[in-house]
Each structure stands twice: as C-alpha cells, then as structure tokens.
Amino acid sequence: MRRLTLTLAACLWTTSALADSAALLVENAAPSVLDRLRGSDGVAAAVTPLREAGVDVLALRGADGAEMREGLGRFIETLDPETDRVAIVLSGRFVNTGRETYLLPADGEADAGAIFADAMPLSPLLAILADYPGQAVLMLAEGAPNALDARFLKDGAGRFELPQGVTLIRGAPDMIARLARQDLATPARTIVATAREENLGVEGFAPSSFAFLPAARPPETEPDRPEEPQDLPQVSDAEAELRLWEDVSARDDADAYELYLKAFPSGPNAGAARDRLAAIEAEPGREARLTEETLELTREERSEIQRDLSLLDYNTRGIDGIFGPGTRSAIEAWQEDRGFEVTSYLTGAQIDRLDDQAAERAEELEREAAAREAERARNDRAYWQQTGASGEEADLRAYLERYPDGDYADLAEDELGEIEAARAEAAARQDRQAWATAEETDTTGAYRQYLSDYPDGAFAEQAERRLSQLEQPSEERQAEAQAQAEEAALNLSPMARRLAEAKLASLDLGPGRIDGSFDGDTRRAIRRYQDSRGLGVTGYLDQPTVVRLLADSILR
Structure with missing residues (x-):
C-alpha cells in the first residue's frame, strides 16, 4: 500500500515539571485514510489541551522499542513528591500472553522474539499507577483485531488485573482520542460517565463522578468537538478510493460509512456502503454485541458464565461454552432482574457482578x-x-x-450380614440350595417356588422382600429408568466419573473405590449428596447435580 503523505516519525514532547498532574501519551497507531479525511491526530491531539490545563505531559509518537524505554524512563523522572495524579494513554497494537499485555512498537514485527525484546509491557505502567489510587487513569486505544501467528501470544490487550484505585477505559482509537482530548484535559469533567455514555469499556475504580482534573483549577476553554468536514476532497484517484474503502470496511461502523459516502457519494462502493449502513442501523443491540466481543471470552469462560447463571436459577439449557438462545434468554432475565439494560450481551463489569452473585449464592446454598x-x-x-x-x-x-x-447404614448391613450368615449356616443343605437357585434365577416365579417349597425356610423373609422389590409399581421402575437415561445422556468420560467419585469422597459421603465404576456405594453416595442439597434423589447424576458438585468443589 502506498505510504500516506503524513508519516508517524518518532518524536517527544515534554513540558516543565511545574504541574502536580502528569500524563504519558504513546501514539503508535499509523493513521488510516479515514483518519486523514477526518483530520484526526490520534491521542497525540490531547497534548496541547493537557498542557494548557497545567498537566506535565510526556508523549511518544511512532516510537520504536528503544524510544519507548527511554520515554518511560523520562516519564518516571517527571514524577516527584508534588505529583498527585497520573494518566497514561496508549494507542496502537496490543498483544498478550494471558499474564502480561504489551504495546507493540510502531514498526514492530509480530513475532514472539521481537515482541518480548522491544514491546512495552503494561505491568511497569500499572505499578506506577498503583501509587496514585483514586487519581490514576489508564486509557487503551485498541485497533481492530489482527491475525497473529506468534507462539505464546494472543492478539489484543486481553483482560488483566488492575491495582486498587486505578481507572481503566478502553475502546476504539478515535473514541479514546476524543475522550483524552476533550474530557481528560477538562477540569471537573466526569470522564467515567462520558466513557459509559460513549459505550466504552470501563473497569476498576469507576465512580460516575470521577474527574481526572479537579474543579479547583482555573477554568480552561473547553476545546470544541471537531465538526465533520463539510466539503471533503473528492479524491478522483481510484487507488485512494480503494484504500479508503478498505479502512472503512475494517472499521465497519456507521460513522465510517457516512464519511465514505460524503467523500465518494457516487463511488464504486457507495451502494455497498449504504447497504451496510442500513444493516448497522437496523441491527438491534449492535453496540452491546461488539462490547462483549471485545472481551474475547474463551469457551471455558463462557461455560463458567453459564454455571453462574444456573446457580442463580437462570436456565441456560446446557453448559457447553456456547451462547445459544437459551443462554441469551438467561442473560436477558438476569439483566432485567438486576436493573441492567436488557441486551442479552454482557459487559466486563456485568461478568464481574455475575461472578460475585454466583459465589454468594454458592455459599448460601x-x-x-x-x-x-x-x-x-x-x-x-x-x-x-x-x-x-x-x-x-x-x-x-x-x-x-x-x-x-444413613450414617449407620453400613454398620446395620454388616450386622444383618452376620445375622443372615448365621441363619444360612444353620439352614438345611436343601434349603440353602433352593435359595441359591432362586437367587440365581432372580425372578418372581423362582421366589414364589422357593416360598411354596419352604414357607418357613431360613430365607423366606428375604424371598418376600425380593418379591416386593421385583413387583414394585411400574411408576418407580419408569422413574429409575428415566434417571438412568438422564445420566447416560451426560456422556460422562471415565475421567469425569472418577472426578465425581472424588468429589463425593471429599465430602465424606463414602462412594467406595474411585475407579469410574458407579457401584452400589457410589449410588448411595449420590443419593446422600442429592438429599443433603435438596436435589431430586435418584442415585444417578443429572445436570443440576453436576452443576452443584462443581460449585462445591470451587468453594473447597
């Protein structure tokens, strides 16, 4: 692609160290054709208004690894005992390992070795912000997802743990740039409330009344929000039109398509732009969907959300890590009950709230x-x-x-076994043989024949009991068959069955050997567990029982 006229050469701006507020700005995102048409300068445009507001600013633009390291060192030097609030604004491409997040250099290569050597990790920045609880802001301007073929790394900033008292705001580059330029730099401007109104991601310390700069500062003239250009240049070059269309398609939002149509109302992609614009405007909950997608939830994280909803008695119709209609309906019901906007899509804050409520419910249960x-x-x-x-x-x-x-069932059965053994020893040989034949056949006819031949036999009482069991009402047999079918439908692997036995054993319910084979001891342990948890007592595993077993294991 032909380079644009405006390049992002590395440069540094600093101010005198007279302010009690400090900010570090890193603009490592190359401007697109769309940005050029808008006249956008990225987060770098916030330098002047921040300086005018009295903030000690150090900014890097288009920096490589060495320049980022040098800039961070210079920024740390500006933090003196008089500094009482700090803001860090980062724009560019982010990658993460799951434990650490990195901002890539402007010219960085997306391979693991180069990233680990040259990219800027977020953990040192978070350590700096942690020293200013309640007065620390981190803003991440994240571009569109990119394919990443690098071992140990995933694309995007991912999710990470914030220090206490740090405010995190994340979103699209143009939105973060505007928030930094207009709201971060304005005294008493409540940036958290504004960020939420703009559907940006807000995490950590986030009271709606929070403003980065205090109202006590002398009033500054608030920079006007840039108006959209009225007379955009009609670029006749087909290659320029194609580059703009590629940028607009990658951005894929209403503002971008409207800007394209103003620049090229009769362009070759004007029809597609109007169709896409109509589709975006017609899609309900689009912003909510995109907000959830930025969380990049793994399948295990989605399964955990489904378990949380199930614990709170919202039916997800399965726990499989796939958000189908059942899960979306459960999310809607939870959002409505908790006073959230009903979208069927979750934000990071809502997931945290759901986790907390599920943990509380698990403890209550x-x-x-x-x-x-x-x-x-x-x-x-x-x-x-x-x-x-x-x-x-x-x-x-x-x-x-x-x-x-019961707790004494094993003892009772042992003592009964001794009684029956003594009775069997005293029984006549023919009596014992007849009883053995009846047990081996194990039919109502066999036991009736035994009772007919030996009405007062040593095993008559046992024969009567077995007859009663075999002749139990069909409803009970059907219920047991249904419970067996529900357990079979779970399709539990041998490892999962052994895990269930281990959970029961850890609760002192006596499941017998942990071998994945559900014998009589295991069935009794399952019935004990179901009875103590207020679940349907069948002796067979079903989905509610498995959900509770997993919840119990988390608490222990």
Whole structure:
C-alpha cells in the first residue's frame, strides 16, 4: 500500500515539571485514510489541551522499542513528591500472553522474539499507577483485531488485573482520542460517565463522578468537538478510493460509512456502503454485541458464565461454552432482574457482578446444605438409638428402611450380614440350595417356588422382600429408568466419573473405590449428596447435580 503523505516519525514532547498532574501519551497507531479525511491526530491531539490545563505531559509518537524505554524512563523522572495524579494513554497494537499485555512498537514485527525484546509491557505502567489510587487513569486505544501467528501470544490487550484505585477505559482509537482530548484535559469533567455514555469499556475504580482534573483549577476553554468536514476532497484517484474503502470496511461502523459516502457519494462502493449502513442501523443491540466481543471470552469462560447463571436459577439449557438462545434468554432475565439494560450481551463489569452473585449464592446454598445435613444427622442418630443400636434384626431392618443411606447404614448391613450368615449356616443343605437357585434365577416365579417349597425356610423373609422389590409399581421402575437415561445422556468420560467419585469422597459421603465404576456405594453416595442439597434423589447424576458438585468443589 502506498505510504500516506503524513508519516508517524518518532518524536517527544515534554513540558516543565511545574504541574502536580502528569500524563504519558504513546501514539503508535499509523493513521488510516479515514483518519486523514477526518483530520484526526490520534491521542497525540490531547497534548496541547493537557498542557494548557497545567498537566506535565510526556508523549511518544511512532516510537520504536528503544524510544519507548527511554520515554518511560523520562516519564518516571517527571514524577516527584508534588505529583498527585497520573494518566497514561496508549494507542496502537496490543498483544498478550494471558499474564502480561504489551504495546507493540510502531514498526514492530509480530513475532514472539521481537515482541518480548522491544514491546512495552503494561505491568511497569500499572505499578506506577498503583501509587496514585483514586487519581490514576489508564486509557487503551485498541485497533481492530489482527491475525497473529506468534507462539505464546494472543492478539489484543486481553483482560488483566488492575491495582486498587486505578481507572481503566478502553475502546476504539478515535473514541479514546476524543475522550483524552476533550474530557481528560477538562477540569471537573466526569470522564467515567462520558466513557459509559460513549459505550466504552470501563473497569476498576469507576465512580460516575470521577474527574481526572479537579474543579479547583482555573477554568480552561473547553476545546470544541471537531465538526465533520463539510466539503471533503473528492479524491478522483481510484487507488485512494480503494484504500479508503478498505479502512472503512475494517472499521465497519456507521460513522465510517457516512464519511465514505460524503467523500465518494457516487463511488464504486457507495451502494455497498449504504447497504451496510442500513444493516448497522437496523441491527438491534449492535453496540452491546461488539462490547462483549471485545472481551474475547474463551469457551471455558463462557461455560463458567453459564454455571453462574444456573446457580442463580437462570436456565441456560446446557453448559457447553456456547451462547445459544437459551443462554441469551438467561442473560436477558438476569439483566432485567438486576436493573441492567436488557441486551442479552454482557459487559466486563456485568461478568464481574455475575461472578460475585454466583459465589454468594454458592455459599448460601452450602450453608443451607450444611444446616439440612446437621438436621438429618441428628434425626438419623436419634432413630439409630431407638432401633438399630439394639442389634436385633427387626430393629436393624427398621433403621435401614427409613435410612437406607444413613450414617449407620453400613454398620446395620454388616450386622444383618452376620445375622443372615448365621441363619444360612444353620439352614438345611436343601434349603440353602433352593435359595441359591432362586437367587440365581432372580425372578418372581423362582421366589414364589422357593416360598411354596419352604414357607418357613431360613430365607423366606428375604424371598418376600425380593418379591416386593421385583413387583414394585411400574411408576418407580419408569422413574429409575428415566434417571438412568438422564445420566447416560451426560456422556460422562471415565475421567469425569472418577472426578465425581472424588468429589463425593471429599465430602465424606463414602462412594467406595474411585475407579469410574458407579457401584452400589457410589449410588448411595449420590443419593446422600442429592438429599443433603435438596436435589431430586435418584442415585444417578443429572445436570443440576453436576452443576452443584462443581460449585462445591470451587468453594473447597
């Protein structure tokens, strides 16, 4: 692409160190044809109004790695004991590792080695801002996403942890430049409120009344917002028109298409510009969608949001990391209940609020579960003292009938096993053989035949109980079959099944061996968990049970 007339050569501006406010401006974004038509000078245009407002300004424009390092050192030297507020405004291309964010040099190459050697990391800047809590502003002018083929790195500034008391405002370069020029440099101008009105991202310390410069300063003449050019030059060169169209298409917003149409009302792409402009104006919630897209949520982060919504009883119709109609409806319901604008798209602040509410709800559910568990344990222990503690078979069975998964169920079954073993030892050989045959066949006919042959046999009572189980109402069998089907539909891997057993074991619910095979001990542990958490008691895993298990694991 042919270079534009205006190039971004590296240069430095500084003022005398007489002010109690300091600002560092770095403009490393090359101007587009669209910027030239608008007469935009990027964040560098904020230098003059900031200086006129008495701010000690150091600015870099089109800087390489060495110039950024030198500029940062010079900026630190300007910070003296009199400095009481600091603003840092960065414009250009950002990349991140997930732990660190970098501003690339103006001429930087997008490979990992060059970036790590020459790019400016944000962590030193955040350390500077941390020394001015409540009076520190970081503004990031982020361009359109670019493909990045560099190991260990992702495109964009990403998300990072802010020090306490630091205000972060991020958005498109022209919006950040205008905010820095008109609002950051104006005493008593509430930049947070303005940023929100402009749909910019606001994070960290962000009271609506926050202004970077105090009202006590002498009033400055507020720079007028630039008017859109009325008589834009009609560039006849086809290559210039094509470059402008490429910039407008990359920007893809209403202002850019309107500017193109003013410059080329009859241009070869005028029809496409009008169509796209109409589509943008007709799309509901476009700004909200774009705001969420800038967060670059991973699939795991989206799954976490779905889990949070589910914990708060908003049905996302699945937890799969995909925001489909179910999740969007759940977000809308949550936004409406919490007094947010209902868009079905989330902002960074809303995600933080949702995380906090889900954590509070998880703790509340755990407290409720602990109270239910304590009540159950008291009742369980009292009934054991009334029945099973005697060691009599009838009492042991009475206990197990009421508390089949109770705290003393294993002991009761062990004692019953000893009683039945003694009975079997005393039973006649033919009686035992007949019973073994009935158990092996395990049908109602086999047990009826045993009872017919041995009505007073040693295993008659067991035969009656098994008959009762086999003849249970069809509704119960259907319910169990449905629970089995719901667990099968989860398609749990062997690792996921072992993880579920480990969670149950960590809660002292006795799932038996952690081997991914759900045996009788595992089913009993699941029933105990479901009962203590107020879930449907089936002994089989379903989505609500899995959601709660994951929430419990986070709290521990």
